[in-house]
Amino acid sequence: MTTTQPRRDNKPRTPQGKAAAWGDERLRVAGPLRNQLNKVFPDHWSFMMGEIALYSFIILLLTGTYLTFFFDPSMAETIYPKNGTYVPMRGIEMSQAYKSTLDITFDVRGGLVIRQIHHWAALLFLAAMLIHMFRVFFTGAFRKPRELNWLIGLGLIGLGIVEGFAGYSLPDDLLSGTGLRIADAIMKSIPIVGSWVSFTVFGGPFPGHLIIGRLYIVHVLLIPGILLALIGAHLALLVRQKHTEFPAPGHTEHTVSGERIFPTYAAKAGGFFFIVFAACSALGGLAQINPVWLFGPYEPRAVSSGSQPDWYMMFLDGSTRLFPSWEIRLWGYDLPPLFWPTVVLPGILFTLAGAYPFIEAKMTKDRAIHHLLQRPRDVPVRTSLGVMAITFYLVLFLSGGNDLIAKAFDISLNAMTWGGRIALLILPPIAYTLAYRVCLGLQRHDREVLEHGLETGIIKVLPTGEFIEVHQPLGPTDHHGHGTLSYSGTPVPKRMGELGAMSPIKHVRGFLWPVKEKPEIQAALDEYEEQERAALESHSSDQHELTD
């Protein structure tokens, strides 16, 4: 708050002042701290996707730590006790891992809700990262100088998928055991070293006695450590390079505008963390997820229909279902069909995504530094490529649940598979073409509004009997009545309301009865409003002089 009292010396007088001096004398932080407090964050809703990913990662760390207090990553066989809480499992043989998951669910007060929050947060973490990636892609935020952060982000998504898979495999239930069995088959499909890889990972023939313990340390230490380091690097690069921002009046390549981190942005971002946590918590409390007690412990002989993995693995499941039964025999050796959709395909997808910034720079010969974003419509080729990739991904994703779709809509399962195979080939090019046309159409409409002005909805009859609609030009016009403003990458207003015309009516405040301020406050308010109006008027007359 503003104090008018000038300070005469640098002796701290308040307790917080003394504490600040204590810290500064040891760390010398006054300069750098102020610098960070003053850092400017742009305010745009699409920038919150990355925040959601970051916050859900924090939620995962918190809830995951809680779960480690109770979980026992052991494959030792045990028998669910005869007096165990969950009656249907009494006397059934299972691993310690599965039993301790049941204990978290049934015998730890509030354990189930934390386990479910953890699982929901994991789904949210990956979804937010993917959508954040789409935002960065479609707005061109990956361009120089941010290619490194694009690659780090891609690494985060790849590791996040592995982390999620390791995590949902830990309970050693029937569903996740089936997933591990498929993972084993995928390893075996690798040429030359496949069976060695599988035996090394599982410590012998599948399932071995080690995999849960190994996945556990991978899940709670190894990958989270790498994720944490990569997130740190991702954010450090963001601070170093500063945010991108959409083109707008006053936005330049040399500045970033928005709000300072302290206090406004900190309050908003901190509040948003709690809102994300609230969403995860509501899901964890109200929406059941991964009810392992219904699946039962893993047994190699058993499987249930409708075995779907978590959503981020579904595209691999789908690609595996759609891939034709092609097996290659080479000089007496075997290349199984599983190799192509589960090893080669994700390899190609991640390589293409990682190479994209460099490919685009090469194709467009654009070596400039970019801090201002592009509207997707202004880069139709990139936008259409993105839409094409998303279409490809969606076909794979839906095919991962094609048995459920077949059941729900009473379609033949084989027809679903063939439909998926055909759709995978023909939908992406169609999506490309459509997206391209939509981009061009939107571009054209922007130009049209800039040239002819906004439709006002007012129809006029000319003396000749002709009907015309009156258009409101957005700016100065030439002698044909055409607008002279050129397109500059910012949204063009498309409705009269977006022009920000002030309503001439002074609204009466108050819900049930008018708000009555005290007379002296009302007088101050009136005076203030009068000043503002005068300032605005003098300003708009200045503007007129400039444009005329």
Next chain:
Amino acid sequence: MSTTDETPDVVSHSTSSELSSPTGHNEENRPTAEELREMTAEERMLAGAAVDGVYVVHRRERFPIRGTKAEKRAERGVAACFIIAALAGVAFIVCFCALPWHWHLPGTPQNFRFYTPALGGLFAILMLFMGIGLVLWAKWLMPEEEVVQDRHDIASSEEDKLMTEATLAVGLADTGLPRRSMILRSLGLAGGAFATVPLIALIGGMIKKPGDQLFHTLYRRNKKMFPGTDGRVPLVYSDWRQVSPDDLQPGSIATVFPGVRQDDENGFNGLTSASSPVIVIRLRPGQVVHARKGQAGFGWPATNPEYVAFSKICTHAGCPASLYEQQTTRLLCPCHQSQFEVLEDAKPVFGPATRSLPKLPLDVVAGSDGRQYFVARDDFDEAIGPGFWERP
């Protein structure tokens, strides 16, 4: 709230817009301590921001006139959010301690069902209102600001580049590496060793040789364990009961295992080994299996077989191919929907699988109770489960 400007050069019409402007870096006109002491706190804050290349181009109190009813209402609104959050916290603690939470069988009181939703919901309310309160606080009560920060172009200054390059070049020359190739190469060797050793040590500790383990199962003849049947392994159910042909109705199936109770070298017995599960199918009268080459006598009876047995492990990705459609005589794997035609000796007819399910040669022996029981005449004649490189 009456600012409607969209144009770049227009700053606000509010009180403090003149205090600073985005005119470039301000390092030179850094105010002295003496000057700073003469300023108000707000002026000092703005001066500090300007030194950091941060310019407040527009700053306006949300409620320029203090004490209006609108301001009080905003303040009350934010406080109400925090109070709701606090109350939800209290309710959470009460529910956590007081609500019934122990699982009970269906048919008994199910009031434990509210425990998890109550905890999750109340925790969500606690944090939702905490979050909304913070956001509204910023949006309703903190001054609205439009702030511009210099980016400082990413690339370094020419001077820095020249000096740093020289530092690196001279440092490298000081080591002598460019001309001492012997050191460079030997160092490369040592570095290579340093990088490889931990990898070898780790992989070496973990590596397991597949050997021929993927090529045989516990159905392999074992004379030591089963001398009575000439080493042929009996087929059992998951409770170790022996499988008799009479157990199965025509058109039905059973999942069976090798009756090996002793753990193998990997610590798995007939029931727990992942390569064990086998499906025995009793055909309906009139159904004829067209046997693959070399598997003609694998069913039981050896001619015109009524019973056939296949490995349950899908040859595609290893899931159990569990679903048997009696009408179409197809076995379906629920993981990737490969379908195997039983009458064609479990040949894949749809989906991604490429190879038939391996067939177990069946035989029967007479038990001590006079009934006939299934045994495996021998191991599968090929590797079961998903494909791999060395598979012939």
